[in-house]
Amino acid sequence: MMDRLYRQAYQTALAARHPLLVSHPKPDGDTLGAMLAFGATLEAAGKTHTRFCADAVPRQYRFMAGVERVTADREAVGRSSPDAVFVFDAGDLKYAGIEELIRELGRPKIVNIDHHNSNQRYGDINVVVPDASSTAEVVHRLLAANGAIVDREIATCLLTGLCTDTSNFSNPATSASALKLGAELLRRGAKFAAVQKYLFQNKSAAALRLWGIALSRLTVNEKYGLAFTVITENDLEHTAAKGEITEGISNFLNAVLNVPTVLVLREDAGGLVRGSLRTNGGRDVSRLAQALGGGGHKKAAGFTIKGRLVEEQGNWKIKQF
């Protein structure tokens, strides 16, 4: 059943005049690794194609082969007149960043390759495999069903996707089949040390000093099984750290702390406070986030409220003015 879909998807690429491959905006290792592995396979088959992502590829992913061919130039994509569009790791066309582009292109065939069960099945062909750990794992199954050769570079792209979505074989997406795929990719020569280095050993001392300030303020409410910390605008100014610091800290705390739920509050421009919630317990943190006007998943959610963070007698509070 799936094998037929895998073959249909691959044949669609080979039969197209000009396939377009798409990673979603704010790209992560899975959307990029899956697209680049598929692209390298098309290239090996002599199939000219375009690789698109609406946002620039972050530096940490630029070690993957073929990443330099990913363009954010929508007009160039339009000029190449793609007649088949392959979308990797995106639940709908808006999330993929190509809703408008698809309208401009007339009626290209859409092949939707993903592992999220919430995927909207928006494709002409929907290769959606919810039991896969990652879109990289879906692409690996697709390549295997088509007898494609997984060389060292393709294996490295797929391993990047796999390690991204399993948080390096630690989160609940780490199935037997995910570990078996990891083994297979290492046998194919995947550059494991590079994946570790670029995905995980990538934090600057400035960022970790900010983590340090946040950790040193960690407090626990035992009754609610909640650990809590704050980052002020003042902290951000003093450490010169940039990027997705809050998410990084809440993910880290969730991975090492012996408390089931974590909340990191961070002051943001415009008098806002952003909250990042994580849990590895049975609680559904999206409900708490929703009550505060935010949203997310059961295990990871967030919200934004007006206010400032103020310390009073050793306790941090959100003050609303």
Add this chain to the structure above:
Amino acid sequence: MMDRLYRQAYQTALAARHPLLVSHPKPDGDTLGAMLAFGATLEAAGKTHTRFCADAVPRQYRFMAGVERVTADREAVGRSSPDAVFVFDAGDLKYAGIEELIRELGRPKIVNIDHHNSNQRYGDINVVVPDASSTAEVVHRLLAANGAIVDREIATCLLTGLCTDTSNFSNPATSASALKLGAELLRRGAKFAAVQKYLFQNKSAAALRLWGIALSRLTVNEKYGLAFTVITENDLEHTAAKGEITEGISNFLNAVLNVPTVLVLREDAGGLVRGSLRTNGGRDVSRLAQALGGGGHKKAAGFTIKGRLVEEQGNWKIKQF
């Protein structure tokens, strides 16, 4: 070749009057997981035996089945008059904590089960497999060669050893065969979430506040590719954190920081300063440690010197009095 050794080792246990299984002192997840998996297999075969570790089993490992049967009572072990001793994950009998005990026991047969290439081959049977990620992986191969059944509890013990020695599938011991074993153990029902929780999600808020203080002081010497931080006795008093804090911080920094070498200095009782070195670059940190009177491995080393940590104009220094 290896299969013959594996069968010989297992037959030695079944043929003995009373086998003794040994984990090394300061036990980690690998020495314990390997011993407990082997012990559970003997138990399933109806073979009475004793499980020994010179130190008490730390709380974080007590989720493994059969751990309550591990004794630190050397006299009780002597009274059971073991005639075959199985040592797990120890390079020599001194490291195993049983040098004296072995002398007292007369001449028991010794079976040495390990994965370290530096192992002294001190056994009558030496099952030393340097290409294995962990002693747990060696035990898995041994059980497979003997047709033993790996049930859910045994799989959980082996997964604990595997995740311990590969730093949860992240360090260079993470081979294709290590990942394949992980897949196999999950298929056998190994309790992956429990292993994650007890091995990694086990840090107290007090410990992480101390990590925070250390991280907030992180400085980098770009020229030497060295990141550096300090923990004073005063910090230790203020956070009520206990245990192997220094090693934890240096391992963490080595895993996430974009600087190849890490040094954590910590004040200790008696006017001493302990240094913990880690690298993921090409440098051999054991040479630096040796120059300071310490030692260790290429990638992880340590030393102890006399002195106090003093901050002068924003820079931390070791003052020797």
